[in-house]
Amino acid sequence: MSALLEVRGVSVAFGGVHALRDVSLDVRAGEVLSIVGPNGAGKTTLFNVVSGVRRPHAGSARFDGRELVGMPLHRVARLGIARTYQVVRPFHRLSVVDNVAVAALERERTRTAARRFAREVVASVGLERFADMEASALTLTQRKRLELARALALRPRLILLDEVMAGLTPTEMDEMAEFVLGLRSRGIAAVAGIEHVMRLVMRVSDRIVVLDAGAKIAEGSPAEVMDDPRVIEAYLGAPLSAV
Amino acid sequence: MSLRAALGIALFAAVVATLAVTGPFLSGYWLAVAYQTLLAIGLAYGWNVISGYAGYFSFGQITFFGIGAYTTALIASHTSLDWRIAALAGGALAVAVAAPAGAIMLRLRGPFFSLGMLGLAQTLRVVAASSGFTGGGTGLYLTATVTPLAVYEWTLAVAALAFAATVAVDRSAFGLRLRALREDEQVAGTLGIAVTGAKVRAFLISAAIPGLLGGGYAMYLTLVDPPSAFSTRLELQAIVMTVFGGIGTLWGPLVGGVVMSQISEQLWARFPQAYLMIFGGLLVVFLIVVPRGVVPAIASRRRGGSRSARASGAPAAAAGAEP
Numbered sequence: 001m002s003a004l005l006e007v008r009g010v011s012v013a014f015g016g017v018h019a020l021r022d023v024s025l026d027v028r029a030g031e032v033l034s035i036v037g038p039n040g041a042g043k044t045t046l047f048n049v050v051s052g053v054r055r056p057h058a059g060s061a062r063f064d065g066r067e068l069v070g071m072p073l074h075r076v077a078r079l080g081i082a083r084t085y086q087v088v089r090p091f092h093r094l095s096v097v098d099n100v101a102v103a104a105l106e107r108e109r110t111r112t113a114a115r116r117f118a119r120e121v122v123a124s125v126g127l128e129r130f131a132d133m134e135a136s137a138l139t140l141t142q143r144k145r146l147e148l149a150r151a152l153a154l155r156p157r158l159i160l161l162d163e164v165m166a167g168l169t170p171t172e173m174d175e176m177a178e179f180v181l182g183l184r185s186r187g188i189a190a191v192a193g194i195e196h197v198m199r200l201v202m203r204v205s206d207r208i209v210v211l212d213a214g215a216k217i218a219e220g221s222p223a224e225v226m227d228d229p230r231v232i233e234a235y236l237g238a239p240l241s242a243v
Numbered sequence: 244m245s246l247r248a249a250l251g252i253a254l255f256a257a258v259v260a261t262l263a264v265t266g267p268f269l270s271g272y273w274l275a276v277a278y279q280t281l282l283a284i285g286l287a288y289g290w291n292v293i294s295g296y297a298g299y300f301s302f303g304q305i306t307f308f309g310i311g312a313y314t315t316a317l318i319a320s321h322t323s324l325d326w327r328i329a330a331l332a333g334g335a336l337a338v339a340v341a342a343p344a345g346a347i348m349l350r351l352r353g354p355f356f357s358l359g360m361l362g363l364a365q366t367l368r369v370v371a372a373s374s375g376f377t378g379g380g381t382g383l384y385l386t387a388t389v390t391p392l393a394v395y396e397w398t399l400a401v402a403a404l405a406f407a408a409t410v411a412v413d414r415s416a417f418g419l420r421l422r423a424l425r426e427d428e429q430v431a432g433t434l435g436i437a438v439t440g441a442k443v444r445a446f447l448i449s450a451a452i453p454g455l456l457g458g459g460y461a462m463y464l465t466l467v468d469p470p471s472a473f474s475t476r477l478e479l480q481a482i483v484m485t486v487f488g489g490i491g492t493l494w495g496p497l498v499g500g501v502v503m504s505q506i507s508e509q510l511w512a513r514f515p516q517a518y519l520m521i522f523g524g525l526l527v528v529f530l531i532v533v534p535r536g537v538v539p540a541i542a543s544r545r546r547g548g549s550r551s552a553r554a555s556g557a558p559a560a561a562a563g564a565e566p
Contacts, residue, residue: 073432
C-alpha cells in the first residue's frame with residue numbers, strides 16, 4: 001500500500017545549522033505517526049516543509065502523489081493537509097466561530113454556510129460557550145482547542161499537530177490523546193510532534209519516528225522504538241549499565 | 244434577516260434619493276460643504292477596504308485619485324465626450340494601473356507597504372509635474388463648464404457605490420478572508436485562503452473608488468495640477484476620518500466623515516488661527532479614549548461591559564496568554 005505522505009531526503013539548513021538532514025518517512029492513510037525528539041530536533045521544521053511554509057534545500061514531500069515542495073500554502077491546505085502551530089496563532093480580533101469559518105470557506109463558499117459548519121466544529125471541541133467571543137478572550141488551553149477546530153474545519157486527510165502536549169496539564173493531555181485517537185477512528189491521519197510525554201506517545205501512536213539533531217535515528221512500532229538503544233541514548237542518556 | 248436586508252436597502256435608497264433631491268436647493272456654500280463631505284466619505288470608504296479590512300495601511304491611495312483626475316481632464320479637454328464618460332475612463336485606468344502596482348506593492352508588509360505606497364503617489368506626482376502632456380507644474384485648465392451640482396451628484400453616486408461595495412465586503416466570505424489575512428497571513432494561507440489574490444482584489448476596489456472620484460474633482464476645480472490631483476490633504480483626511488470612526492468597520496468612514504468634517508468646519512469658522520492646533524489636539528484625545536474608533540466603542544458598549552476591556556485588545560490578550 002502506497003503511503004498518503006511520502007517524505008524523501010529532506011534537508012533544511014539555517015546558516016550552518018542543519019535543522020533537517022536527509023529525512024525520509026511515510027505516513028499511511030488514517031494512521032497516527034508520532035514524531036518524537038527533544039527541543040531543536042527538527043520537528044517544527046519538518047511540519048513547515050510539509051505544510052508549505054518552508055522550502056527545503058533538498059528532497060521532496062509528496063501527498064497523494066503530488067509534490068508539495070514549491071506549492072503555495074493555500075493549495076497544500078486545499079489538498080487536505082491541516083496543521084496547528086506550536087505557538088498558538090488565533091485570529092485575535094475575529095470571533096471563535098469566524099476563526100473556524102475561515103477554514104471552512106473553501107468548501108462552503110458562502111459565509112453563512114461556513115459559519116453554520118464552523119459552529120458544529122466549535123461545539124465538537126467543547127468551545128460552544130465561547131463561540132461568539134473574540135478569540136483574544138480565550139485561555140491557552142482554549143486556544144489550543146481552537147487550533148484543532150480550525151484544522152478540522154478544513155476536513156483534512158492529514159493533520160500535522162506541532163507540539164500538541166506542550167503547556168497542557170496532565171488531564172488536558174489525556175483529553176488531547178483521546179482527540180488524536182478520535183481522528184484515527186474518523187480516518188484522518190495525524191502526525192503528532194511530541195517532545196517528552198512518552199506515556200501518551202506509546203498510547204496514541206501506530207508508529208513512531210525519532211528525530212535527533214535533524215536526523216532520523218529510529219522508526220517503528222512503539223515497542224520497537226522504545227527498545228532501540230540509540231533512542232534510549234539520545235533520549236535518556238547512556239544506558240544505566242554504563243553508569 | 245431578509246426583512247432586515249430589505250429595510251436596509253430601502254433606507255439606503257431613501258437617504259441617497261433625499262441627498263440627490265436636495266442638491267438643487269442648496270446654496271453655493273452648503274453645496275460646497277456637502278460635496279467636500281461626500282468626497283471625503285467616498286475616499287474614506289475606498290481607503291478602508293485595503294487598509295481596514297485587509298490591514299494594508301496605505302499612504303498612497305490618492306495615486307488613483309490623481310490618475311482619475313488627469314485622465315478625465317485630458318479626455319475632456321481633447322474630445323467632446325460627456326465628462327462623466329471621461330471620469331469612468333479615469334476609474335478604469337486607475338484599476339488597470341492598480342492591478343500590476345498592487346501585485347508588486349502588496350509583497351511589502353506593514354510600514355514598508357505604507358511607505359511604498361507613499362512613494363508611488365509621490366513618484367506619479369513628480370511625473371505629472373515634469374511631463375508635457377499633463378501641463379507640468381502648471382497643470383491643465385479646463386474650459387468646459389460643469390456645474391458644481393453635477394459634480395455633487397456624481398460624487399454622491401460614487402460614494403453610494405463605495406458604501407454598497409463595503410456592505411458587500413463586510414457581509415461576505417471575501418470580507419472574512421480579508422480579516423483573516425489581516426490578522427495572520429501565514430495562518431490564513433495554511434487554512435486554505437489564497438492570500439495574494441484576495442489582497443489584490445481588495446486593492447483594486449480601493450483604487451476604483453478614488454479613481455472614479457478624481458474626475459469629478461478635476462471638473463469641480465476646473466483645474467488639475469500635481470498638488471490637487473495627488474493631494475496629501477485629501478489622503479490624510481480620508482485616513483483620519485476612517486481611523487476616528489473605526490478602521491475596518493462598515494460605519495466607521497461614514498461616522499468619521501460626517502463628524503470630522505463638521506468639527507473641522509465649525510472650528511475653522513470660529514477659531515481660524517488656532518483651528519489646526521485644536522483639531523490636532525482633539526484627534527489625540529480621541530485616539531487615546533477610543534483607540535479602535537467610535538463605531539467599535541459604541542458597539543462594544545451595547546454588547547455589555549464585559550467586552551469593553553477587550554476592545555483595547557492588548558490587556559485581554561496578555562491575560563489570556565497565561566497558562
